Amino acid sequence: MKALRFERKAGKYVAASIAGRLGAGKGAPVGPLSLKDVDEPELPAEGWVRLQPRLAGICGSDLATIDGRSSRYFEPIVSFPFTPGHEVVGSLEDGTRAVLIPVLSCVTRGIDPVCPACEAGRTNHCGRIAFGHLEPGLQSGYCEDTGGGWSTSMVAHESQLLAVPDALSDEAAVMVEPTACAVHAARTVAASGPKATVAVIGAGTLGLLTIAALRAEATVGTLVATGKYPHQKALATSLGADQVVAPRELGRVLRSLTGSFVLDGGQLTDGVDLVVDCVGSEASLTQALQVVAPGGEVLVVGMPGHTTLDLTSLWHRETAIRGCYAYTRPDFDRALALVADAGLERLLSATYPLSRYTDAIEHAATAGARGAVKVAFDLRKPGR
């Protein structure tokens, strides 16, 4: 079968890292990712089934990996070679469709008894992601044994499957996984009570979905988002942002909104109750710390990496930075409903066959500038 494989090749990783610095998505042609004819992955144990991907999205974390920007933190919790792709809607052998819940928790690894986090239903906090009868891998798409969505066949544990209603298109279903991330963030926010003022940094896929999820799942007052491009601003507004501004304008807008003063360097004296950082870069985190109110929280939804931050304000203003990774099963259930209710399939902008993977990845990496949001591989036609 055809699959995109990411192999552990140090030289190619360096080449990807250099190319990725020259341009987003440029790591694909020169890096460790390549299209190959490979054997289908074997079913690891009972309870596993074969899943034929129909659509598989390209995520920001995938792009970071391909462009050599991922943290070495991941090395012990992935296994090579792996087939990327964790935003997957696929067909099962009985012809039904399912969305993949990619977290590889204790149950999928045959670990019994399961770890305390999995016991509590917090599978995204699983403490055994490098152990059990599977090779290490925090999710399908990063594990040698499971394969991934960027192929014509992968395996999935029954606990990883979420049935897709007939009324939901593939284009909508492929948005469920990233929406579940956003729902998880929104439910995390909701758990700490209403928020009068919220800023969402970033209006890529994750940012837009987070805006929609915050409106659906949490009680937030004024929501200000950043967006670089006109289509992002329009979508953010339609999904529930009260105001969408250019990133450089955010500090001034939040200053005005919160009646804050400004210290030299741009630090607001007050600020918003919550900043949801859907970018995770040094710049976005720095900005988040500048505009969050004393005692407020920065929720990091976008995947960060090595970052240099001045945390003095965090200490002085008693602000919190909290990570927000993946989802739980209930998040997926809510995400499925939100995708349908909010018409989130409109965020899928383009699909590509595997054979054009370099184009697909470059498109995904430059989605904002090209008027796009989500880019995916379309594996439904034979030979794709």
Added chain:
Amino acid sequence: MPRPGFVLDVDKSTPPILFHHGEGFRLEKLPAGRSRVIYPGEPLDALDDVEGAIADALANPMEMAPLADLLTPGMKLTIAFDDVSLPLPPMKRPDIRQRVIEQVLDLAAAAGVDDVHLIAALALHRRMTEDELRHAVGDRVYDAFAPQGALYNHDAEDPDNLAFLGTTKHGEEVEINKRAAESDLLVYVNINIVSMDGGHKSTATGLASYRSIKHHHNVHTMEHSKSFMDRHNSELHHSNWRMGKVIADAGVKVFQIETTINNDTFGQDGPMSVLAKREWEWTTKDRVSFIGMQQGLKRLSSPTRRKIFQGHRAPYGVTSVQAGAIEPVHEKTLEHCFDQHIVPVEGQTDILTMGLPYICPYNVNSIMNPILVMCLGLGYFFNMYRGKPLVREGGVLIMTHPTPWEFHPVHHPSYIDFFEQVLADTKDPKEIEAKWEKQFAEDEWYRHLYRTSYAYHGVHPFYMWYWGSHALKHLGRVIVVGGDNRAVARLGFKSASTLNDAFEMAEDVVGPQPTITHLKNPPILMADVK
């Protein structure tokens, strides 16, 4: 004998016309047979003896006792003076304010008055810097009063130093500087560069608070001021006159001093002098000088060009000084202003063109940001008429200016937010006023910057937009030639890269073969449209 302003009908022999374009210029050929150019009058003869004229005005005021008779030992005297927004460009030293204030102070000293304060009547404008104050009042006055805290900027947000004097019959609240209100005599020193300035507006606006100013600096007033340069047809002035009555009824005695200056903006020699000449009268030396200036400017960075232009000091001549009661003084001042500025014009035009220069009242020593471009074009220049607007209703205004997306971060902080937030939301003055003004006007940060830094008040960009509201309502389209496309679009206007492109775009609105009128300002002119 200086030649008055006049209207030139453009024919095939008419040379290209000079358009101001920010810190640069354009030479534009206007279509023959249907274009006209309104030229300002040449500088009126200046007073030979300015000191003598001042002394005479103070000794023989209109409908008031001589100033010397109003000054008594132990009295409280306040001298207010126009701020850095006047005149434009700033005048060469000595500034007329300095010359007037020195004589007032000499009289006060002779009368034994020792409780004297001098206040820059800046309303909601930014505070003047020490250099700017020194330029306005002179080093001698500054050094004598500023170190003792007796020379300072008016603070329209200082609740401890404002006095509420009452309301007009229209319900307009009148609140002015407490020191001025509680003085035995308030002497107000004006520079009346245009007919909008002076009269009751000097004290009722210049020394007022936001609470008071908001009653006339609003969309309704501006839409009903046709024009605000024509005091008797200006709701802005009617409101100020009503407030002036409240001020007088509250017992505030004002000794008004108004001065007028001529059109000698660019001087009779030097590289800028060519800007005041009529194009067909340019000598070979003028052409060489202009080409050299153009080439030189092109090689300079924008900040360097700005510094050069902002450094220009105009050699205005003083044409009149009148003092005494506000209303007779101001009527006389208007006569002098109109003598210099009025140009009779027959009928309106389909398209009005104007070249916007580098400066307006609110960017002295600063940056002409896009909101100020709008205000200068649609506010000040559009309203330089008496009778009817130069351009017909539904007509097109074409302005030339680079309109950079650039703001002075210290002087115009609320302008940045207005441009980024408010204009991104709506361009409609009424909607802006209803939805956004209060938030900006009462913003504590802007208030802090206005009071302690050199920032215009938070509400000031709103006023700039309101200043253009009459024009916005009147015009069918506004086109900016040579502007930053993004900034022009944010203003809600259309961009054109050349004047001919702009004419073609304008024809979509006003039809083919439109009539065109170019308002050749500066130097200043005011069209008396029949």
